[in-house]
Amino acid sequence: MKTLVTGGAGFIGSNIVDALLKKRHDVIVVDNFYSGREKNLIEAKKIAQEMNVELSIVKADISVEKTWKELPPVQAIFHIAAQTSVTASVLESDRDFSWNILAAKYLVEYIKRNKTQFLLYSNTAGALYGVPPVIPTNETQPLHPICPYGATKSFLETYIRALTESLKMEGKWSNDPKKENYFSWASLRLGNVYGPRQITKGEAGVVPIFIEKLFAQEAPTIFGSGKETRDYVHVHDVVSAFMTVFEKQQKEKVDEAYNVGTGVPTQTSDVFKNVLNSMKDKTKVSEAKHSSLRPGELEESCLDISKLKKLGWAPAWNFEKGVTQTVKVYLENEKETKA
Numbered sequence: 426m427k428t429l430v431t432g433g434a435g436f437i438g439s440n441i442v443d444a445l446l447k448k449r450h451d452v453i454v455v456d457n458f459y460s461g462r463e464k465n466l467i468e469a470k471k472i473a474q475e476m477n478v479e480l481s482i483v484k485a486d487i488s489v490e491k492t493w494k495e496l497p498p499v500q501a502i503f504h505i506a507a508q509t510s511v512t513a514s515v516l517e518s519d520r521d522f523s524w525n526i527l528a529a530k531y532l533v534e535y536i537k538r539n540k541t542q543f544l545l546y547s548n549t550a551g552a553l554y555g556v557p558p559v560i561p562t563n564e565t566q567p568l569h570p571i572c573p574y575g576a577t578k579s580f581l582e583t584y585i586r587a588l589t590e591s592l593k594m595e596g597k598w599s600n601d602p603k604k605e606n607y608f609s610w611a612s613l614r615l616g617n618v619y620g621p622r623q624i625t626k627g628e629a630g631v632v633p634i635f636i637e638k639l640f641a642q643e644a645p646t647i648f649g650s651g652k653e654t655r656d657y658v659h660v661h662d663v664v665s666a667f668m669t670v671f672e673k674q675q676k677e678k679v680d681e682a683y684n685v686g687t688g689v690p691t692q693t694s695d696v697f698k699n700v701l702n703s704m705k706d707k708t709k710v711s712e713a714k715h716s717s718l719r720p721g722e723l724e725e726s727c728l729d730i731s732k733l734k735k736l737g738w739a740p741a742w743n744f745e746k747g748v749t750q751t752v753k754v755y756l757e758n759e760k761e762t763k764a
């Protein structure tokens with residue numbers, strides 16, 4: 426199948442690109458390389474050659490209409506690119522609107538123009554639910570973003586749900602996968618994703634931030650008491666979630682949102698302990714610094730993942746195993762860079 430991955434040079438996007446190529450799909454990556462990296466696509470280039478499938482890389486901004494007009498038609502879009510910083514969403518509204526909302530407008534127009542059949546969207550979970558009324562939080566809880574990032578990310582899911590229902594009611598789009606006008610969307614609401622290729626740009630990525638600090642022999646900062654919890658999910662589990670939903674869509678319509686996490690809350694102090702434990706012979710640091718919780722930060726977050734589990738998906742990486750693997754890859758890359 427011909428597929429398009431926006432943000433395909435980024436952390437999550439590039440891991441999805443690898444998985445699509447391994448399944449023998451052709452892939453077009455569109456990325457402006459703001460936080461995406463050429464090196465994230467080295468593996469993809471090798472896989473494309475081995476599998477004899479096409480990989481093309483387009484350096485372009487998805488908030489520009491011309492980008493979408495110049496892209497060839499594809500059957501499936503994995504929409505992963507976004508403005509991802511909570512702080513930037515407060516201070517740089519223009520960029521947040523452009524990348525998360527204006528880009529979504531052009532994406533929808535592209536889908537209509539080219540009769541794209543599948544849309545898989547990487548939504549956020551934490552910023553979407555706000556202060557969760559129920560923990561673990563399930564998909565039926567109201568969306569109550571408490572930062573602009575959560576609000577702009579929520580737009581595409583809400584819009585595509587409404588548009589799809591309207592066009593299906595009018596008979597313009599179909600629920601039948603055998604029909605040419607079949608369309609199915611899915612929004613994957615991701616917990617705190619970590620794993621190889623994650624960078625420390627901005628405030629996200631506590632795992633790589635801790636790794637880098639410890640490697641530099643500096644004490645990392647824990648914001649808050651350390652008892653704050655997040656649902657940390659390994660990027661390989663996120664990729665398998667996307668693949669599970671994509672396979673389901675090829676058999677029957679989905680048109681649903683799914684939480685993607687582990688259902689296990691992990692305290693920030695345990696993140697530090699796990700990273701420190703995996704790096705104990707590489708660092709002299711033994712304690713973290715503490716600072717107050719930043720504005721807009723949640724005290725608790727954990728996702729109910731039972732809806733996605735019903736599709737046969739389950740997370741395969743517990744946090745300890747995931748951190749050990751992430752640290753191992755980081756240290757190997759450091760060695761290669763120095764060699």
Ligand SMILES: NC(=O)c1ccc[n+]([C@@H]2O[C@H](COP(=O)([O-])OP(=O)(O)OC[C@H]3O[C@@H](n4cnc5c(N)ncnc54)[C@H](O)[C@@H]3O)[C@@H](O)[C@H]2O)c1
Pocket residue numbers: 431432433434435436437438455456457458459460461462485486487488504505506507508509524528547548549550578614615616617618619629
């Ligand atoms: N990492 C997480 O913990 C997490 C959690 C929840 C949701 N998400 C969502 O997952 C997606 C990917 O996040 P990530 O952590 O891989 O971040 P990332 O920064 O590594 O990936 C984003 C990619 O999109 C590209 N991009 C951004 N704006 C663009 C534009 N206007 N035009 C073209 N390319 C553009 C960047 O260069 C980058 O390659 C985002 O949609 C984010 O909201 C991530």
